[in-house]
Amino acid sequence: MNAQPTVQEVTPDIRKDIQIALLHTMLRVRKFEEKAQELFLNNKIPGFAHVSIGQEAVAAGVCLSLSEGDYITSTHRGHGHCIAKGMEFPRMFAELMGKRTGYCRGKGGSMHVADFSRGVLGANGIVGGGIPIATGAALSAQIQKNDSVVACFFGDGAMAQGAFHESLNVAALWKLPVIYVCENNLYGEWTHYTRQHSIPDLSQRALAYGIPGQRVDGMDALAIYRAATQAIARARGGEGPTLLECVTFRYFGHYIGDPHPGRTDHEIENAKLRDPIDHLRQALLASGALTDRELALFELGLGNEIADAVAFAEQSDDPEPESAFEDLFV
Amino acid sequence: MNAQPTVQEVTPDIRKDIQIALLHTMLRVRKFEEKAQELFLNNKIPGFAHVSIGQEAVAAGVCLSLSEGDYITSTHRGHGHCIAKGMEFPRMFAELMGKRTGYCRGKGGSMHVADFSRGVLGANGIVGGGIPIATGAALSAQIQKNDSVVACFFGDGAMAQGAFHESLNVAALWKLPVIYVCENNLYGEWTHYTRQHSIPDLSQRALAYGIPGQRVDGMDALAIYRAATQAIARARGGEGPTLLECVTFRYFGHYIGDPHPGRTDHEIENAKLRDPIDHLRQALLASGALTDRELALFELGLGNEIADAVAFAEQSDDPEPESAFEDLFV
Amino acid sequence: MKRISYTQAVTEALQEEMRRDPKVVIWGEDTAGAGGAFHMTPGFADEFGTNRVRDTPIAENIIVGLAVGAAMTGLRPIAELMFADFFGCAMDQVMNQMAKARYMFGGQITLPITVRAASGAGTRAAAQHSQSLHSWFMNLPGLKVVVPSTPADVKGLLKSSIRDNNPVLFFEHKALFNIKDQVPVGEYSIPLGVADVKRQGTDVTIVAVQQMVYRALEAAEILAERGISAEVIDPRTLVPLDRETIVNSIKKTRRLVVVDECNLTSGAQNEIIALAVERAFDYLDAPPRRLGVPDVPFAQSPVLEDYILPKSGQIVSAVQEIIR
Amino acid sequence: MKRISYTQAVTEALQEEMRRDPKVVIWGEDTAGAGGAFHMTPGFADEFGTNRVRDTPIAENIIVGLAVGAAMTGLRPIAELMFADFFGCAMDQVMNQMAKARYMFGGQITLPITVRAASGAGTRAAAQHSQSLHSWFMNLPGLKVVVPSTPADVKGLLKSSIRDNNPVLFFEHKALFNIKDQVPVGEYSIPLGVADVKRQGTDVTIVAVQQMVYRALEAAEILAERGISAEVIDPRTLVPLDRETIVNSIKKTRRLVVVDECNLTSGAQNEIIALAVERAFDYLDAPPRRLGVPDVPFAQSPVLEDYILPKSGQIVSAVQEIIR
Numbered sequence A, B: 001m002n003a004q005p006t007v008q009e010v011t012p013d014i015r016k017d018i019q020i021a022l023l024h025t026m027l028r029v030r031k032f033e034e035k036a037q038e039l040f041l042n043n044k045i046p047g048f049a050h051v052s053i054g055q056e057a058v059a060a061g062v063c064l065s066l067s068e069g070d071y072i073t074s075t076h077r078g079h080g081h082c083i084a085k086g087m088e089f090p091r092m093f094a095e096l097m098g099k100r101t102g103y104c105r106g107k108g109g110s111m112h113v114a115d116f117s118r119g120v121l122g123a124n125g126i127v128g129g130g131i132p133i134a135t136g137a138a139l140s141a142q143i144q145k146n147d148s149v150v151a152c153f154f155g156d157g158a159m160a161q162g163a164f165h166e167s168l169n170v171a172a173l174w175k176l177p178v179i180y181v182c183e184n185n186l187y188g189e190w191t192h193y194t195r196q197h198s199i200p201d202l203s204q205r206a207l208a209y210g211i212p213g214q215r216v217d218g219m220d221a222l223a224i225y226r227a228a229t230q231a232i233a234r235a236r237g238g239e240g241p242t243l244l245e246c247v248t249f250r251y252f253g254h255y256i257g258d259p260h261p262g263r264t265d266h267e268i269e270n271a272k273l274r275d276p277i278d279h280l281r282q283a284l285l286a287s288g289a290l291t292d293r294e295l296a297l298f299e300l301g302l303g304n305e306i307a308d309a310v311a312f313a314e315q316s317d318d319p320e321p322e323s324a325f326e327d328l329f330v
Numbered sequence C, D: 001m002k003r004i005s006y007t008q009a010v011t012e013a014l015q016e017e018m019r020r021d022p023k024v025v026i027w028g029e030d031t032a033g034a035g036g037a038f039h040m041t042p043g044f045a046d047e048f049g050t051n052r053v054r055d056t057p058i059a060e061n062i063i064v065g066l067a068v069g070a071a072m073t074g075l076r077p078i079a080e081l082m083f084a085d086f087f088g089c090a091m092d093q094v095m096n097q098m099a100k101a102r103y104m105f106g107g108q109i110t111l112p113i114t115v116r117a118a119s120g121a122g123t124r125a126a127a128q129h130s131q132s133l134h135s136w137f138m139n140l141p142g143l144k145v146v147v148p149s150t151p152a153d154v155k156g157l158l159k160s161s162i163r164d165n166n167p168v169l170f171f172e173h174k175a176l177f178n179i180k181d182q183v184p185v186g187e188y189s190i191p192l193g194v195a196d197v198k199r200q201g202t203d204v205t206i207v208a209v210q211q212m213v214y215r216a217l218e219a220a221e222i223l224a225e226r227g228i229s230a231e232v233i234d235p236r237t238l239v240p241l242d243r244e245t246i247v248n249s250i251k252k253t254r255r256l257v258v259v260d261e262c263n264l265t266s267g268a269q270n271e272i273i274a275l276a277v278e279r280a281f282d283y284l285d286a287p288p289r290r291l292g293v294p295d296v297p298f299a300q301s302p303v304l305e306d307y308i309l310p311k312s313g314q315i316v317s318a319v320q321e322i323i324r
C-alpha cells in the first residue's frame, strides 16, 4: 500500500451528488462507531462489539451502488454496512445496548443486527457464516426473477472458511446475482492475512471459479464505488458473481477495547495518512463541489442526530424478561 | 478427451520394471474389483460398495510413486488405492464381507477399509472427509521431520466441499508434504462434473492456493506416474503441495449394481477404447518388455491368488457379536 | 385409500406441495437430473423446471445455507441432504444460522424451510451412513423435528412440514423406504405435534420412533399372547412433542418403556423418561425403561449391526421386567 | 497450594504437558502469535517453537481434521476451537471422523487428541457465542467429554485429557475464566471419570456442571440456613460419567435435582434423571427435578440472558418443592 498522501481530483465519472453521498455515508459510519466505542467503554453496551473505523469506504462504496430492493449480508464488524444500507441510528444504538426498541428487540446486539425491511439480512457472529446466506438470497432472486442483487461482505479471515469456497462455486456455476466483497483489513483477529492465506492477492481466488476478481484500494470510496457498480451491473445482467478484494485497514483493535499489540504505530499511522474520509473530503472541498460551510452544517446535523439517537436508546427500556420466549417459532 | 486408440511406445524415462509393476498393479485392482462386483451381486458383500474399474491407472501411478513410509487417504471408491499401496486380497475381501479376519475386523467394510501398517489412513464414506486428514498427516510428517509424504485421493465431486478449500489453503501456506490427487471420472454420482463446478479444468483450482496444478490423462498410468513422481519429490523437498487432476472414467455405475442410466453407450465405449490396462499391456508386449507367456503366468497367479483370497474370506467367521463393544475407546 | 410405499409417500407430498405453491423449490445432490439418490424426485425437473428443481454440488453447508438465504427472501425451500450423517458437513448453517436466525433478529422474518435427510440403521452402511441424530436437534431450539414411521404419516407430515413457517428437519428412515401401506387418497395433512397411538393397551406404554415402532408393535403382539396389553405410541414429531398423549397414556398404564435408535447416553429416549418423572411420577408403578443403541457406532458387519439395534425380544423383556 | 485463575490453570496444564512430551503439539486461531484469543497460550510459540505451536487460518473443520491426521501418524495434538459454537463449522471431522475412526478401522489406531473450546453463557455474547453442546457429544460415541468447574479441576483434568489416548473434548466455561482458587503445586492430575462431591449433604443430591456448580453451592448455603442439607456433585467429566458416585448419593439423599446450562429438551440433565430412575428408582422419595435453559437461544440483552439461565433461587425452590 502506498502511504503517500495525495490530494484526489474530483473524479469526473462519478456524479457529484454521489461523491457527496459517499462522504456523508462514511462520516455517518465513523461518527456512529466513535460513539459506539465510547458507549462500550462506559459499559453501556454489553457483550462484544467490533468497529470498522478506517474501513468506511468499503461499506459506503458498495452500499451506495446498490438499489433499494437489493440485499446485503454482513459480519461481526457490520455497523458500517448496516448504516450505509440505510439503517437508522436510534434503533441501531438501541440494539447495541440490548434495548427493546432495537432492530432485533435486544436479542441480537452488535453481532446480529439486521433490518429485513432494508434488505440487511443480518450481521453474523460466525466468520464466513453469511456467505452461504447471501448466495441463497441471490438464488432466490434468480428463481423469482425479481432483479435483486446481493452484496456479501466478509473479511480476509473468512476467505479460509469452507463456506467461502462452497458458495463461490455455486454462485459462479449458476451465475447468481451476487457480488462478494472481501474487506481485507490485513488481519483476522491478530494474525496477518499472509499468515492465514497461501497467496498474497486474495482477489486471485476468483480464478478458481472462473469469475472476475479485482483488487481495489479499500481506502478509496470512489474506486470502490466504481468497481462495485460494475460488478453489480454484471450480476444484475445475469453474468454472475464478481469477487472484489478491498484492501483497507482498521485503526483500532479487533474488538472495542482491544489494543491489538501486534501492530506497529508506524503501520497504523501510515494507514491513517490514507484515511478514506479525509481524502474524499479534501478532494470535494478543493474542487468546490462542497463548501466548508455545507460540511460544517452536515456535521452539526450528524452530531445532533447521534446525540438524539443515543438519548433514544438510553431512554428505551430493556426488553420484558418474558420476551425471551418470543420470536423463536412463528 | 481424445477417444482415438494409439499404441503407446515404452516410455524411456520410466524404468521397465516399474512399467511392468504398473501393469501388474492395475491388473490386481481390476481383478479384485471384478470379483468384488460378482460377490456383491451374489449378496456376499453387505452394505454399499463402489468399484473403480476403468480408473486403475490413477491408483497405480500414484501409489507406485510413493515410498513405504508414505501415507495415503482414500475414498468410498478406494479398493484400488488400498491394493496399489500394498494391502492384501484376503483381508480386503474379508473386510468387504464384514468378516472378523478383515482389516477392520468387519467394522469398516468397503467404505472404511484401512491398513495403518501400510500407511493407508482409511477409505472414507464422507465425500471430502479424507482431505483434512491427509493434510494433518502431512503436518505431522513436517513436525516430526520424518520425510513422509501423503497422497490424498478424492473425486471430482469432492472438490466442491469446503474441506477441500480449507485443506489446500493450509497445506500451501505451510508447504506441507502432500499431493492432492483428484480422480476426475467426470461424474459425482450421476451428475456431470461440469454441472457441479464452475470451471471445466479443475486443476486450475491450484491457482487459488499458489501451488502447481496439473491436468493429467487419467487413463495413462505412465503419465500419472511421471506427474506423481515429480509432485512427490517436490513435496518431499519441502516445496509444498501439488494438485493433480487425473481425468479418467468409471466403466460401471456409481455403486455396484447401479446402471447409471444418464450416460450414453457411446460415452462408455469411447472411454473403454482408452482402457489404461489394455494400453500399457499392448505397449509392453509390443516393445518386448513383457512376453505373452510372462503375462499369462502373472494372470494365472493372480487368478489363483484371488480365488484363495475369496476362499479365505468366505471361510472366515463373522465377528463375535460382543466385539461390537470393542475398539471404541482404548 | 391406496397402497403406496414410504418413498412414494415422500414423492407425492413433495409433488403436491410444489404444484400447490410456486414458492416451493427443492435442491440437493442429484435431485434434478437423476431424480434423487433415493429416487424420490423422479421427473421433478421436467415437471417443475430446473429453476425450481436443482442439482447442487456436493457441499452440504451451502445446500442448507442456500435455503436460509432463500427463505429470508421469500421462497419456501426444501433442501435434501441425502444421509442424515451429512449434517456434519452442514452443521454451521443448521445450528448457528437456520435454527437461530429468526430469534437473533427479533422475529423479523420467518424461515419456512424443510431439510430432508435419510436416517437410521439397518442397511449395513456402517458408521458414517447409519446415524440417528434427532436427540441433537431436539436439543437445538428453533427447529422442528419430524420422524415418520408409516407412508401415511410421511405424506401427511411432510406436507405440513413444507407448509410450516419454521425450519423443519424431516427424517426419512432408510430401513422403511420399501414399506408399503394405505394412504388416504386426495388432499390431507397431519399436524405437527400430534402423536399417534399405533396400538391401544392398558398395561404398559411403549413409546417408539420410526423403525422401532414396528419392533414395538411386534413386541406388543408377543406380549398380548402372554396376557400383557401394551399401548404403542409413535410421537411422529419430536419437536413439538405431544407430551399430553404420552403423559396420559403413562397415567393410564402406569408403566413406560421407550425405544429408539439413538445411542443410549443422552439419547432422545431420555426426554420421554424425564417427561414421565416430571409429570407422572406418582403414577409410575415401576421404573421407566429405555432401550436404544449402546454407545458405539454402527459397524458394517450385519452381525454387529443387528446385535446393537434394539429388537422386539428386548422390548418384550424390558416390559416383563417391569411387570413382574 | 497456590492461588491461580481458571485460565492460568489451562495455561499451566498445557505448558507442563508440552514440556513433558515433545509429541504434544497445539494449534488454533491466534494460538501462537497472539498467545490465544483468551490469552491461554502466552509465549508458547517462543518456548516451543512455531513447529509445535501454530496459528491456523479461520477454518475449524481443518483445525480438527489436522488433529485427526496428525494423531493417526504419531502426534498428540491439541486443537483449539475458541468458542464451542464453532463446532458447527468443524462437525464433520468431529462426528464422522474423529469420534469414529478408531472404531471403523477395527482398533488399528489410537487418537490421542484434545479439542478445547470455550462454552457456556453469561457473557452477553448472544446466540452464536453462548452455547453448551455437551449433550450432543455425550450422544456421540467415541469422545470423552470434560466439563471442569474449578482451577484445580481444570489443571488436573486437562493434563489427563492430553495424556488420554482417546479423543477428548475439553470445555472451558467462559464465565469462569477469572475465577481464582487454590491449585496443588507440582505435578498432579485428576483421572477422567471421577465425580467430585463439592459439598456433602444428606437431604437432596444436586448434580451441577461448570457455572451451575457455583449456583448449586449458593443454593446449598441458602438451603442449609433453612435446615436442608444438600449434597452437590460435580461430575467433572460427562463421558465417562461417574455413575456410581451419583447413584450412591441419590440412594442416600433419596432426592435429586439436576442443573445444567443445556437447553432443557433432550439436554444432558436427562441423562442424570434417567440414571436415577434406572438405578435408584425405589429409593426416590420424590420426582427428580431438572433445571436448565428453556428451549430458546441466548439473546444479547443481559435481562434476557439472565432470565433464562438457572439461578440459585430456582435451585432452592426446586429442592423445596420436592422436600415438602
Ligand SMILES: Cc1ncc(C[n+]2csc(CCOP(=O)(O)OP(=O)(O)O)c2C)c(N)n1
Pocket: A076, A077, A125, A126, A127, A128, A154, A155, A156, A157, A158, A159, A185, A187, A188, A189, A254, D029, D058, D060, D082, D086, D089
Ligand atoms: C467460525 C468462527 N471462527 C472464529 C471466530 C472468532 N473470530 C471472530 S472475528 C475473527 C477474525 C475475522 O477476521 P476477518 O474475517 O478478517 O474479519 P475482521 O475481523 O478483520 O473484520 C475471528 C477469528 C468466529 N466468530 N467464527
Ligand SMILES: Cc1ncc(C[n+]2csc(CCOP(=O)(O)OP(=O)(O)O)c2C)c(N)n1
Pocket: B076, B077, B125, B126, B127, B128, B154, B155, B156, B157, B158, B159, B185, B187, B188, B189, B254, C029, C058, C060, C082, C086, C089
Ligand atoms: C458428505 C457427503 N455427501 C454426499 C455423499 C454421497 N455420495 C457418495 S459418493 C458421491 C459422489 C462423489 O463423487 P466424486 O467425488 O466425484 O467421487 P466418485 O464417486 O466419482 O469416485 C456422493 C454424492 C457422501 N458420501 N458424503
Ligand SMILES: [Mg+2]
Pocket: A155, A156, A157, A183, A184, A185, A186, A187, A188, A189
Ligand atoms: Mg480482517
Ligand SMILES: [Mg+2]
Pocket: B155, B156, B157, B183, B184, B185, B186, B187, B188, B189
Ligand atoms: Mg467423480
